[in-house]
Amino acid sequence: MIHFDNVSKQYPGGYEALRQVCFRLPKGKMGYLTGHSGAGKSTLLKLIALIERPSRGQIILDGVNLSHISNRQVPYVRRNIGIIFQNHHLLYDRPVFDNVAMPLVIQGYRHKEIQSRVRAALDQVGLLKKEKSDPITLSGGEQQRVGIARAIVHKPALLLADEPTGNLDPELSLEIMQLFARFNQVGTSVLIASHDIDLIQQIGAKALSLKDGRILHDEISPDEAISGAA
């Protein structure tokens, strides 16, 4: 699903966020990305979502070389990805339903289809009763789940999550992670960036570890869902 080939990212000003990163996330698998803040996790996710472009190297997403994607084509690549942010990125001027419906509206779904799909997505995150609520009235965990519902409502092939549990207590965090695992079970590829190593160990998943923009070798095993190579 995702293939990083010697990818480096240097920001203007010389800061090197990623150095020669190589890894592969097979289709339908779930991978974790760990490391301290500033290790390059967010940058890596941004490269996949085409929010940033790599300075060197190539990224293949679902068989498509992202360096061949023009700015005009970026939206169509993003429609195959569901992105979840630490700060939710919800719009507070509209109810939960409208927030979740956004990807479907953008892709021109019909009204009836939007209704059934949004309700299904809200049901999956356990917020079916909150569809008319304003996001601001929801708790942090609920807001995050609205963000997740919005990311999965159009059934993307890949889910990206950047610190999805960043602001949540451990119990809620575990719940969210289990939610991701459920999506993965129905065939969605998932890549989660999190600094919460304890949580990942608790789940018992293997992770790709980033430090100073490099992948740490000792934690990589080629048989695991996620594999890296220098």
Place this chain on the structure above:
Amino acid sequence: MRKGPQYNTLLTAYFIHHARVLLGSLGHLTRHPLSTSMTMAVIAIALTLPAGLYLALNNISGLSAGWDSSTKISLFLHANVSEKKAQTLLNRLQLHNEIDSISLISKEQGLAQFKQLSGFGDALQFLEGNPLPIVLVVQPIIDTNRPDRINQLLKELEGDKLVELAQLDMQWVKRLYALLEIAHRVIWAIGSLLGLAVLLIVGNTIRLDIQNRRSEIEVSKLIGASNAFIRRPFLYTGFWYGFSGGLLAWLLTTLSLYMLAEPIEKLALLYNSDFQLSGLSLGDTSSLIIISCGLGLLGSWLAVGRHLDEIEPT
């Protein structure tokens, strides 16, 4: 990989989406009634001015259109010329082969007319005598091929010892036409400037709108909205500004016209004219609305093109 609607419904979906955005942007505007109505009013005022001037010019042109065919020479006789002498002059001139017809306005008739039409009726009672001269109104035979003939006739008539002043009405008609031509261009200039102002007003309003909806734009871009999709509501907002501004401008123009109609009819009566004030025709109205919509769209298009690319998710 695209799991969108079926292909055969794509076109319908497209139109439904456009209709939805059209109404959605209208809804967005009505949720901010104060700022919307202020923008609308500014656009309307900016458009009412040239529309009103155009209307005024149109009316004046229409008013004067019939005049060059009815060019008349007014002969103001010396004050001491008696009615009898004037009548003799009239009879003499009637034989002139370049004069079509001629009529006499006696001192009394002149005074009566003046009393009735000038509004100084009461004040005129205090005059000792009648200060008005006898006037002969001469209708010359117009030969459009030889415009200098009428000037010759004018000089000839002015040469008569009974005549104090011979006035050719066509001269001021000609001057009026020259003035109208200038006014026409002034209106064009004012209209263009105010059109530019509308463009800037809409552009600036849309720019502020884009800034206010920054997070919405960012999120939309993140979840795969194309630039066209993001642009659309702003373009429709611009369209609504233009449309409503144009409509309001039409209303203001028509209202001003209505308010002016009565005094102008009175004025027309003073000139013995059955002049009717003409309003904006159907064609004028639709041009006004179309121009206004176009300016709204163009203004928002410029603003969107300039500011939408600046907003990228980070």
